[in-house]
Amino acid sequence: MSQQETEILANKPGTDPRHVAIALHHARQIQAQKDAEALILDRILDLVQFPTSSSADPSSPTPEDARAFKSALTPFQPADYDNLILERNIEGLCGYTLCPHEHRKEDPRGAFRITWGAKGSGPGGRGREMNIVPKEKLEMWCSDACAERAMFIRVQLAEQPVWERRAGDARGSCILLLEEERARSQRQGNGKMRSTASVNEVAGQLGDLHVHEGSSSSDVLNLVAKLSVRDDARSQELARERGDAHPALYTGRVDINVQENSRAAGPVIAPQMRPGDEIGGSIEGYVPRDH
Amino acid sequence: MDEDYSTGSVDADREMTRLWRTWRTVFEMLLDRGYEVTEEEVQIPLAEFKRKYSDPLGYPDRNKMKISARPTEAMQAKYTPLPSKSNPSPQPDCGTIYVEFCPDSTGVGTKQVRAFNHFVDENNFHTGVFITQIAISPSAVRLLSGVPGRICEHFQEQDLLVNITRHELVPKHVLLSPDEKARLLERYRLKESQLPRIQVNDPVARYLGLRRGQVVKIIRKSETAGRYASYRWVI
DSSP: HHHHHHHHHHHSTTOOHHHHHHHHHHHHHHHHHHHHHHOOOOOOOHTOOOOTTTTTTTOOOHHHHHHHHHHHTTOHHHHHHHHHHHHHHTTTTTTSOOSSOOOOOOOOOEEEEEEEETOOOOOGGOOOOEEEEEHHHHTTTTSSHHHHHHHHHHHHHHHSGGOOOOOOOOOSSSSOOHHHHHHHHHHHOEEEEEEEEOOHHHHHHHHOOOTTHHHHHHHHHHHHSSOOOHHHHHHHHHHHHOOSSSGGGOOOSSSOOOOOOOGSSOOOOOOOTTGGGGGGBBBBTTTOOOO | OOHHHHHHHHHHHHEEHHHHHHHHHHHHHHHHHHBBBOHHHHHOOOHHHHHHHHHSSSSSGGGGGGEEEOOOOOHHHHTOOOOOHHHHHHOOOOEEEOOOOEEOSBBOHHHHHHHHHHHHHHHOOOOEEEEEESSSOOOHHHHHHHHTTTTTEEEGGGGGGGGGSSSSTTOOOEEHHHHHHHHHHHHTTGGGGGGGGEOTTHHHHHHTTTTTEEEEEEEEEETTTTEEEEEEEEE
């Protein structure tokens, strides 16, 4: 029992300690959420000032800047990242945090622009791909390269808000810059970018994943037996996932006492004929007279 | 050349007139909330407004447009919480209000809001109203509402072009004082959570600057009973 709980119970005698514990548990959850939102706002305000030097190169940022940027992004959701981009654009900067340049300013006339893809990107592998893009989307960045870098960061962010994430959730905590990812995939020897992983590769990996026909049914039974239903470590993990990890909630939110009906356990007797049953019997105690 | 000048002056005229209507709505809002404003301030004619707040080119100069007003005695009484055991002589929870028009016409973000927050905090205003020409960014909204101990509100100029409470379909909303609220709850034997509700970001609630937990009385015209009063709890 925490100090707060004892204080409340001392001030208001007659309060159910379980109710106090549950109320405090929810209050703490809401407070944690508010704290996280304030933290994200602070981080956005910090990241608007990035990079630290105005001559920084967005393709090879200083290690300090890159590290600070990545660690600051840990609690972000994609929507928060969009807010950061918007905030940087309002300041007149490129949306990519590690880029010191100004964002593009297009001709104010016309709300849309046509962009052409690389040669051979059109339908059927001929011609160029054509996209109609809102002007604001283009004006977010200083160049297409920065747009790619920024969007690569965005897809790595976790969709879940930080106060709902689990302790061991790696997603969103190890973010790679586009340059790092390219260097890594080159080191691995395939020299390809991740985005060009072909459909065939993926299909091949799925093909390897087939069920072993050789395993007998007894093996399966053994495996099922190992799947214990009451696993304390797992149930604790489940409780944490559901937000029931508080000690007051270990027994569940509702008291359940199962009482076995002892009379039901006696021997069962076959029904016997009662008087009057041969003429149809009574209907809930009423014997019809007319036959 | 001549034509250019004339289109420019028409533009300036239009913007000035729009801003004049916003300005008057702001004063009506202050009056309805219970701040000390004079009749002349509320009913400023367009010509005088133009003379006072336009730059040499005829465009409005929003840097000059700053208002501060003190609450009237009646408003202070309305905002004084009931005395309790721990607080036998409560102070009214309202104070000087400060209204600022943001001069930037594009991209209002955290920078301007931070400057505004800083100004409100430094001059010890109780409430700040920040009026911009365009929508402000989501982070700026969060920053504006996160000033501890002060209330900062935001309106867009176009929201205040007409005074919504003067529309015939909008009933009269009257804020109840803590004392009146206590009497209402006692008379109907209610807990406050049993009242109907109104959201704190309802347009009229925003106009009146209502806060969570207050109760407003809504007086409607009724065909059968003449007048009909209902109550709303602000959440």
